[in-house]
Amino acid sequence: MATGVTDTASTGVAGSATGNGLIPEVWAHTTRDSLLANLVLANLVDRSFESDVAGQPADTIHVDGVGGTTDDTRTGFDVTSNITLGAGGSLNSEVITFLTQVDISINTHAYKYWDLEFELDLMTQMPLMQRGADRTSYVVAQKVDDDLAGEPDGVSSSVGTLAEPLTDDNILRSVQYLNDGNAQEENRYGYVSAAQQIEFLKIEKYINSLYQTALPTPTDGNFRGFFGSLYGVNWYMSTNVEGTNAAGHDNAMFQKEAIALVMIDNQRIATDYEISTDSFRHAVHSIYGIKLIRDTGSIVWLKGA
Numbered sequence: 145m146a147t148g149v150t151d152t153a154s155t156g157v158a159g160s161a162t163g164n165g166l167i168p169e170v171w172a173h174t175t176r177d178s179l180l181a182n183l184v185l186a187n188l189v190d191r192s193f194e195s196d197v198a199g200q201p202a203d204t205i206h207v208d209g210v211g212g213t214t215d216d217t218r219t220g221f222d223v224t225s226n227i228t229l230g231a232g233g234s235l236n237s238e239v240i241t242f243l244t245q246v247d248i249s250i251n252t253h254a255y256k257y258w259d260l261e262f263e264l265d266l267m268t269q270m271p272l273m274q275r276g277a278d279r280t281s282y283v284v285a286q287k288v289d290d291d292l293a294g295e296p297d298g299v300s301s302s303v304g305t306l307a308e309p310l311t312d313d314n315i316l317r318s319v320q321y322l323n324d325g326n327a328q329e330e331n332r333y334g335y336v337s338a339a340q341q342i343e344f345l346k347i348e349k350y351i352n353s354l355y356q357t358a359l360p361t362p363t364d365g366n367f368r369g370f371f372g373s374l375y376g377v378n379w380y381m382s383t384n385v386e387g388t389n390a391a392g393h394d395n396a397m398f399q400k401e402a403i404a405l406v407m408i409d410n411q412r413i414a415t416d417y418e419i420s421t422d423s424f425r426h427a428v429h430s431i432y433g434i435k436l437i438r439d440t441g442s443i444v445w446l447k448g449a
Contacts, residue, residue, distance in 0.1 A: 184380045189292060194406050204247055314446065321440075322444070328399055331399060333378050334378070334380065334395075337381070404435045
């Protein structure tokens with residue numbers, strides 16, 4: 145007569161003890177953290193006004209200029225109002241026309257703060273303090289990038305259609321906007337989403353011009369996200385461009401002086417130990433102001449993919 149055999153297994157049988165608790169488990173020392181977006185805009189905009197508040201208290205910077213009535217026109221004290229001098233005539237003086245004053249308000253305080261119990265840090269093998277500190281700095285930097293990324297969709301000049309790929313004609317028209325506005329030829333940037341960058345790969349001219357050159361090194365003054373130059377514009381891809389693949393992105397082309405960023409407190413770290421809770425506390429702060437300094441003729445909203 146055959147007899148059934150019941151083996152001793154990790155799961156055991158119903159109603160009896162199992163061997164599952166005898167098998168050890170391990171936690172990997174190497175972690176798989178979430179991937180982070182590449183942040184580029186703080187390196188592309190005008191940071192020159194920071195020197196005006198270095199070493200002194202202030203929450204506003206007043207920016208003046210001469211030559212016209214607004215930031216993007218030359219009406220007023222210009223050639224059209226000059227008077228020719230006839231024989232034996234007298235000179236007529238004019239009053240210098242000043243630009244409308246632009247104010248940069250330093251009014252944003254971005255921070256991230258967390259509390260880590262000492263016991264948890266002690267009993268886990270993941271380097272919680274280090275990972276938390278690294279991520280905290282990134283989150284504050286992303287807030288700055290988010291605010292800068294919100295500027296293009298409010299400017300005067302635009303081309304293209306949201307969620308539709310930008311065409312070569314769109315890009316050429318944008319270059320013309322900058323040329324018509326007498327924007328400086330140096331430090332012109334194109335800032336596009338990952339989706340729009342891929343659309344450029346479908347245009348042969350862009351493949352030949354943007355992607356057939358040697359990749360730059362940090363000493364070239366370029367950084368993560370740079371993928372080439374075309375029409376006198378350096379092009380950067382960011383995965384933090386405002387928008388979505390479904391709704392389209394607020395890409396942009398601009399000359400550096402179009403947008404000002406004044407950072408008076410950049411990634412300041414504050415840490416302490418709280419005896420009452422037996423925990424470490426860590427915070428990162430940035431205090432800054434952002435201002436669209438030059439609109440028409442210096443920045444174009446590229447509605448695209």
